[in-house]
Amino acid sequence: MPRNPIPILVLRGRPFERGGRHGEAFAAEIQRALGRSKDTSSRKAYEAARGRAAHSWPLLEECAPEIAMEVQGLAEGSSSDVTDLYLRIGFEFFVDAAPTGCSGIAIAGPNGAVIGQNWDAPPEDAVDLALVLHAGEAGVETAMVASVGTLGWVGCNRSGLALSTNDLILDAIPCGLPSQVVRRLALDQASVPAAIGALRSLPNMGGRCYLLGDAAGAIAGVEISPSVGVSAMAATSPILHTNHARLPETAVVEDEARLQAVYPSSRSRLAALERLADGARTVADVMAVLRNRDGAPNAISKTPSKEEKTETAFSIVFDCAAAEIHLCAGPPSTGVYQTVRLSDPERRVEPPPRP
Structure with missing residues (x-):
């Protein structure tokens, strides 16, 4: 059977504002997704991946400062930790x-x-x-x-x-x-x-x-x-x-x-x-x-x-x-x-x- 259409989210403003609007619109879903990520990984594997994400963050700020601001807004809008969110974005940090x-x-x-x-x-x-x-x-x-x-x-x-x-x-x-x-x-x-x-x-x-x-x-x-x-x-x-x-x-x-x-x-x-x-x-x-x-x-x-x-x-x-x-x-x-x-x-x- 055909499924419901994928929802559309329009983001306006500066990068931090866009990230904040995104986080606010889907705060509950984002919190659940971050929880699933922690539940499906061992504590050791999750912390190791989180460490790699934290190590990468200065590179993100250097190469893509507007994206870094957007991620910070996303964290604030969804009441999430910014490193946990960056880890969700950067699935490659997991082995x-x-x-x-x-x-x-x-x-x-x-x-x-x-x-x-x-x-x-x-x-x-x-x-x-x-x-x-x-x-x-x-x-x-x-x-x-x-x-x-x-x-x-x-x-x-x-x-x-x-x-x-x-x-x-x-x-x-x-x-x-x-x-x-x-x-x-x-x-x-x-x-x-x-x-x-x-x-x-x-x-x-x-x-x-x-x-x-x-x-x-x-x-x-x-x-x-x-x-x-x-x-x-x-x-x-x-x-x-x-x-x-x-x-x-x-x-x-x-x-x-x-x-x-x-x-x-x-x-x-x-x-x-x-x-x-x-x-x-x-x-x-x-x-x-x-x-x-x-x-x-x-x-x-x-x-x-x-x-x-x-x-x-x-x-x-x-x-x-x-x-x-x-x-x-x-x-x-x-x-x-x-x-x-x-x-x-x-x-x-x-x-x-x-x-």
């Missing part, structure tokens, strides 16, 4: 982060790029999702789907730059900038080349793939390893990605045994994308690919299985030239996409009641 597998596609369409992704996570993570719109005097500047109390998973900006991301099991470093910070800094740019430049300039903590597209029709897929750096895939449409390295330079640092334990369906989902994506040109084409159930339950539109407990928590398609988001709560094979335009007029902020 064994929860799995979030994804299937992504980037196409250079006739009128700008189209970026699509199914974001897979444990079913209990879906209840904490919101679409967060950061608005300035000219309207919405950046839109990101986020777990409440975080900076965001995927998103786009008013210039038409869109970003999606896939987890890769590569090498890692204990201190750097969490990927959610990196994503926000990349979305401060106006084009794919500028975003790649930002990614190259930042201290990435772990393995990750980003698919990028912009209003001019440029697309890119990059794989990131702390030891290898940022490696770009051939910019031939379509660019497809799941949860394993596709470039030889990053594959050499991939943990194949852990990949098979965490994302055993990665290669079969990629094979399904390759069968379906040839000839995809439009938003409707990308939606059709993301709805596919070949190989179910471990399909592009994923549901939980014995091997992988995750399901598609949301599906999203960015129309870069139109600055439009098409967002579906839950697996798109049974859900409905709703359209959000960054140029829409004022919105009321009404987070729905949560159990």
Whole structure:
């Protein structure tokens, strides 16, 4: 059955004020999420991760002072400890982060790029999702789907730059900038080349793939390893990605045994994308690919299985030239996409009641 739409939160003002509004709107949910994080980790593991987050904080203040102020506002608004919140944002501070597998596609369409992704996570993570719109005097500047109390998973900006991301099991470093910070800094740019430049300039903590597209029709897929750096895939449409390295330079640092334990369906989902994506040109084409159930339950539109407990928590398609988001709560094979335009007029902020 189709699920209720993901709530929309509009944030205005300076970074501290935006964070405060976010924290106030979802204070109860954020407190519950922080409690779950402590309950599911041993005290020793949690304190070790918290120490890594505290060590990273000065780097955040240096590289992204406005984001640091936003996190401080988020802590005040939700009556939370700022280090605990930064630890929620920086899941990489935990040695064994929860799995979030994804299937992504980037196409250079006739009128700008189209970026699509199914974001897979444990079913209990879906209840904490919101679409967060950061608005300035000219309207919405950046839109990101986020777990409440975080900076965001995927998103786009008013210039038409869109970003999606896939987890890769590569090498890692204990201190750097969490990927959610990196994503926000990349979305401060106006084009794919500028975003790649930002990614190259930042201290990435772990393995990750980003698919990028912009209003001019440029697309890119990059794989990131702390030891290898940022490696770009051939910019031939379509660019497809799941949860394993596709470039030889990053594959050499991939943990194949852990990949098979965490994302055993990665290669079969990629094979399904390759069968379906040839000839995809439009938003409707990308939606059709993301709805596919070949190989179910471990399909592009994923549901939980014995091997992988995750399901598609949301599906999203960015129309870069139109600055439009098409967002579906839950697996798109049974859900409905709703359209959000960054140029829409004022919105009321009404987070729905949560159990």
